[in-house]
Amino acid sequence: MTAPISQAQIASALSRWLAPGSVLTNPEDVRPFETDGLSAYRQLPYVVVLPRTEAEVQAVLRYCHEAHIPVVARGSGTGLSGGALPHKDGVLLSLSRFMRILEIDPQARVARVQPGVRNLAISEAVAPYGLYYAPDPSSQIACSIGGNVAENSGGVHCLKYGLTVHNLVKVRAVTMAGEVVELGSDGLDAAGYDLMALITGSEGLLAVVTEVTVKLLPKPQTAKAILAAFDDVEKAGNAVANIIAAGIIPAGLEMMDGPATRAAEAFVHADYPLSAEAVLLCESDGTPEEVSDEMARMQALLESSGAIEIRYSQDEAQRLKFWAGRKAAFPAVGRLSPDYYCIDGTIPRRSLGSVLKRIYELGREYGLEVANVFHAGDGNLHPLILFDAAKPGEFERTEAFAGKILELCVEVGGTITGEHGVGVEKINQMCVQFTPDELSLFHAVKAAFDPEGLLNPGKAVPTLHRCAEMGRMHVHHNELPHPELPRF
Amino acid sequence: MQAELQSLIDQVRAAHAAGTPLRLQGGDSKSFWVCAQAERTLDIRPYRGVVDYEPSELVLTVRAGTPLSEVEALLGAQGQMLAFEPPHYGPNATLGGTIACGLSGPRRAAAGSARDFVLGVRLIDGLGRDLSFGGQVIKNVAGFDLSRLMAGAFGSLGVITEVSLKVLPRPPFELTLEWALQEGVALERMNQWGGQPLPVSATSFHNGRLRARLSGAEVAVRAAQARLGGEVVADGAAWWSALREQSAACFQTDKPLWRLAVKSSAPPLGLSGALLTEWGGALRWLASEHAASQVQKAACDAGGHALLLRGGHPAAPCFGGLDPILAQIHRRLKHAFDPKGILNPGLPGNF
Numbered sequence: 069m070t071a072p073i074s075q076a077q078i079a080s081a082l083s084r085w086l087a088p089g090s091v092l093t094n095p096e097d098v099r100p101f102e103t104d105g106l107s108a109y110r111q112l113p114y115v116v117v118l119p120r121t122e123a124e125v126q127a128v129l130r131y132c133h134e135a136h137i138p139v140v141a142r143g144s145g146t147g148l149s150g151g152a153l154p155h156k157d158g159v160l161l162s163l164s165r166f167m168r169i170l171e172i173d174p175q176a177r178v179a180r181v182q183p184g185v186r187n188l189a190i191s192e193a194v195a196p197y198g199l200y201y202a203p204d205p206s207s208q209i210a211c212s213i214g215g216n217v218a219e220n221s222g223g224v225h226c227l228k229y230g231l232t233v234h235n236l237v238k239v240r241a242v243t244m245a246g247e248v249v250e251l252g253s254d255g256l257d258a259a260g261y262d263l264m265a266l267i268t269g270s271e272g273l274l275a276v277v278t279e280v281t282v283k284l285l286p287k288p289q290t291a292k293a294i295l296a297a298f299d300d301v302e303k304a305g306n307a308v309a310n311i312i313a314a315g316i317i318p319a320g321l322e323m324m325d326g327p328a329t330r331a332a333e334a335f336v337h338a339d340y341p342l343s344a345e346a347v348l349l350c351e352s353d354g355t356p357e358e359v360s361d362e363m364a365r366m367q368a369l370l371e372s373s374g375a376i377e378i379r380y381s382q383d384e385a386q387r388l389k390f391w392a393g394r395k396a397a398f399p400a401v402g403r404l405s406p407d408y409y410c411i412d413g414t415i416p417r418r419s420l421g422s423v424l425k426r427i428y429e430l431g432r433e434y435g436l437e438v439a440n441v442f443h444a445g446d447g448n449l450h451p452l453i454l455f456d457a458a459k460p461g462e463f464e465r466t467e468a469f470a471g472k473i474l475e476l477c478v479e480v481g482g483t484i485t486g487e488h489g490v491g492v493e494k495i496n497q498m499c500v501q502f503t504p505d506e507l508s509l510f511h512a513v514k515a516a517f518d519p520e521g522l523l524n525p526g527k528a529v530p531t532l533h534r535c536a537e538m539g540r541m542h543v544h545h546n547e548l549p550h551p552e553l554p555r556f
Numbered sequence: 557m558q559a560e561l562q563s564l565i566d567q568v569r570a571a572h573a574a575g576t577p578l579r580l581q582g583g584d585s586k587s588f589w590v591c592a593q594a595e596r597t598l599d600i601r602p603y604r605g606v607v608d609y610e611p612s613e614l615v616l617t618v619r620a621g622t623p624l625s626e627v628e629a630l631l632g633a634q635g636q637m638l639a640f641e642p643p644h645y646g647p648n649a650t651l652g653g654t655i656a657c658g659l660s661g662p663r664r665a666a667a668g669s670a671r672d673f674v675l676g677v678r679l680i681d682g683l684g685r686d687l688s689f690g691g692q693v694i695k696n697v698a699g700f701d702l703s704r705l706m707a708g709a710f711g712s713l714g715v716i717t718e719v720s721l722k723v724l725p726r727p728p729f730e731l732t733l734e735w736a737l738q739e740g741v742a743l744e745r746m747n748q749w750g751g752q753p754l755p756v757s758a759t760s761f762h763n764g765r766l767r768a769r770l771s772g773a774e775v776a777v778r779a780a781q782a783r784l785g786g787e788v789v790a791d792g793a794a795w796w797s798a799l800r801e802q803s804a805a806c807f808q809t810d811k812p813l814w815r816l817a818v819k820s821s822a823p824p825l826g827l828s829g830a831l832l833t834e835w836g837g838a839l840r841w842l843a844s845e846h847a848a849s850q851v852q853k854a855a856c857d858a859g860g861h862a863l864l865l866r867g868g869h870p871a872a873p874c875f876g877g878l879d880p881i882l883a884q885i886h887r888r889l890k891h892a893f894d895p896k897g898i899l900n901p902g903l904p905g906n907f
Contacts, residue, residue, distance in 0.1 A: 173821070174751060175747050175748075175751070175821045176747065176819055176820055176821040177747075177750055177751050177820075197751065198751065198752070199751060219697065220697050220701070222695050226694065226695060227694065230668065230672065231695065233672075233701070233704065234668060234672050243881070243885075247881045248881075249879075249881050249882055249885070250879075253817070253859060253860050253861060254818070254819035254822075254858075254859025254860060255816075255817035255818045255819060255820075255838055255839075255855075255858075255859060255860030255861065256664060256665065256669065256817055256820075256835060256838045256839070257658070257669065257708070257817050257861075258817075258860075258861060259861040259875060259876050259877075259878060259905070260875075260878050260882065260886055260904060260905065260907065261705060261708070261709055261713070261886055261889060261904070262658075262671055262704060262705055262707060262708055262709075263705075263882070263885065265671060265701055265704040265705060265707075266700060266701060266702075266704070266705050268701065269697045269700070269701050270700055270701075273700075274700075284751075286750075286751050286752050286753045286754075287753070288753055289753050309612035309613075310612070312611075312612050312613075312614060313611055313612040315635055315636075315725030315726070315728070316725070317724065317725065354753065354755075354772075354776065355753055355754075355755075355776050355779060355780070357773065357775040357776040357778075357779045358755070358772060358773055358775070358776040360775075361773040361775050361776065362773070414691075414693040414694075414695045414696055415693065416610070416613055416615070416692060416693060417612070417613055418610060418612070418613060443695070445694075446693070446694040446695045447613075447693045447694060447695065448693075448694075448695045481691065481692055481693075482691065482693050483691050483693055483695075483696040483697075483698045484698050485696075485697050485698050486693070486695035486696060486697065487695055487697060488697070489697050490697075490698055490699070494698075498698065498699065501698055501699075502698075502699060503687070505685045505687055506687050506688065506689065506699070509681065509685075509687060509702070509892065509893070510699055510700055510702075512892035512893075513700050513702065513889065513892055514700075515888070515892065516885055516888035516889045516891070516892050517885060517888075519888075528699070529699065529700075
């Protein structure tokens with residue numbers, strides 16, 4: 069066993085390859101990196117590095133590889149599952165200086181960008197060509213494209229336009245050993261295994277992304293929205309099924325339950341019907357002909373599905389107003405309670421009614437309020453549990469409630485995470501969704517890229533040991549007893 | 557069906573124990589193209605049938621041995637389709653083989669590839685373990701995406717036993733238009749259309765003729781037709797189907813048939829034997845005696861790669877090489893899924 073390497077040693081070694089000011093160790097300098105969008109988890113990084121070039125990323129990784137130092141890559145830090153939570157003995161590799169859009173090719177409809185470029189900045193840069201980048205996670209003004217690749221981020225238009233994985237052309241990345249790999253191609257498929265699909269959503273465990281080429285789509289000429297209110301969530305769920313069964317793929321299809329609707333209305337005054345037990349937002353985009361055809365068909369289906377009120381967006385301002393409430397649903401719920409906890413399960417749409425009923429029941433059992441927003445088009449459910457962290461035991465009760473909801477999602481044939489990732493937050497529920505054989509294959513896949521297990525260790529895939537212990541041990545704050553024991 | 561699955565598992569376990577390579581076989585429709593060299597054959601066809609299909613979920617789960625034609629008939633009855641329009645290459649093609657080969661047809665550039673529609677797989681790895689990845693929902697980021705990795709892995713990472721796919725509604729109306737044009741102009745036009753809000757669902761250029769299929773609501777298709785002009789092709793559907801299967805007359809050649817996936821805006825490749833271009837310029841077919849290395853290089857220079865689909869010297873590999881770092885990752889991945897190398901040895905290519 070060699071003695072641990074000191075911060076000063078790491079910093080001085082890395083300073084040889086990096087520009088001055090690119091290596092941080094002072095607690096006040098590294099503090100901003102202690103958490104990502106899931107602020108319940110905090111850890112001061114040992115060392116933070118801010119490289120500017122791919123060669124610098126290679127140098128950092130080569131050094132860490134040789135010295136056996138864990139590395140956690142970080143984009144904008146907006147992730148919601150603790151995927152960028154620092155390692156206490158590791159290097160936090162921030163890609164925030166990779167801010168350049170390298171190439172826009174309007175003819176081939178692709179843009180080659182550095183990983184730190186913000187999602188929305190891509191659409192803004194290509195707007196003059198009538199193009200945009202389709203995946204639009206709610207955090208798109210801040211989140212980075214490199215982080216989107218790591219998480220396979222979604223958004224509200226996934227059903228029609230796909231996830232990040234469907235909108236990538238090529239990815240350059242550096243392995244833990246410091247080698248550059250190029251995945252995908254300028255064509256529509258590439259030779260060999262589809263490693264680009266594999267690295268997308270791999271939560272920073274396989275390689276560090278240094279360049280992303282994204283696919284651009286023509287901006288739809290027009291978009292319109294319908295707001296429909298229901299007196300029953302199950303009726304709203306059936307309306308969604310009826311729209312899709314009729315052969316319509318709406319650009320957006322979102323649902324809020326009564327508590328979420330009332331919270332949103334109180335916050336942004338979007339003119340939502342307060343008596344509704346569920347509100348559906350249906351968006352249609354495309355050519356004017358397509359949109360008016362689709363809107364008419366959707367209206368008829370909503371009526372026959374029992375909507376108690378239907379409103380059309382008369383103009384762009386009203387469409388945006390319809391969406392304002394939905395987009396502000398999280399902060400709106402946040403106003404009702406000192407804290408809220410957001411869950412990210414996905415369920416087959418047909419289970420929506422029964423799952424919501426069970427969530428309300430569980431809420432009563434745990435004595436906690438819950439509001440639900442639902443990407444109804446793709447089955448991605450975001451229950452928001454209201455709690456007060458200052459009250460002793462309430463966070464623990466919330467986590468237990470959240471765990472139950474995720475297990476319920478798996479039980480009905482869904483998944484514990486639709487778009488936020490596993491990170492550290494849902495690592496215990498991975499033991500529920502996957503068998504030990506499946507988890508061991510995940511570890512073997514990681515080892516194919518990173519045999520020493522140094523990239524973002526402890527995230528996304530639990531050790532078998534951890535799952536075995538989970539079965540008979542209460543897990544408090546995601547900390548196992550005797551954390552000093554090696555569990556690999 | 558449990559017994560059929562168990563039989564597949566037992567055969568893989570026995571092969572693993574004995575270290576005997578297996579040739580995975582569905583309907584045997586693509587063995588003219590790719591065929592692993594192994595004495596024993598693992599026949600997937602007995603494990604067939606639909607596991608789950610709820611049209612309003614847009615998700616279909618079927619066993620790998622199910623004939624592709626059966627799947628398409630089932631979807632068609634509900635007004636739905638496999639939007640990647642996979643080629644069959646024979647009446648017996650199975651869904652498992654279709655996904656394992658990862659091939660997509662004319663709608664690829666507009667709708668996405670076979671891989672894009674995979675939501676989950678159940679597979680038997682090289683140790684004979686029965687494993688499931690992904691699921692039956694459209695959004696799912698739990699664990700590495702091993703299900704999409706199976707598309708185009710040619711069974712070399714696992715025996716696919718069940719697949720869940722996203723399906724889409726069949727467009728209510730389709731129309732094919734045609735223009736007489738030079739290749740360079742046709743390429744330019746296909747790329748321009750890709751950047752405009754038009755309901756173009758397939759394109760092709762062959763023998764001085766550019767064709768485009770428009771799909772969607774009839775009003776939208778008619779509006780686009782008015783904008784684009786061109787001549788209506790009477791038997792449009794037959795053309796796209798012949799293109800999808802490479803059964804059109806132009807593909808009937810004794811020369812080696814190459815499929816080059818390149819950057820859509822790449823200029824004409826300048827190789828003799830150019831046959832046909834589709835996917836908005838991103839797929840170029842070539843019938844030529846050129847040396848494999850020359851074809852590979854041309855594809856590589858155009859930002860892509862080339863696959864030999866038919867013909868050529870028996871020893872000529874279908875697949876090009878990989879860079880050494882990627883090749884190492886491929887070897888390690890293969891080892892992770894199939895440590896004894898018993899599943900379809902030699903596929904996909906030597907690395």
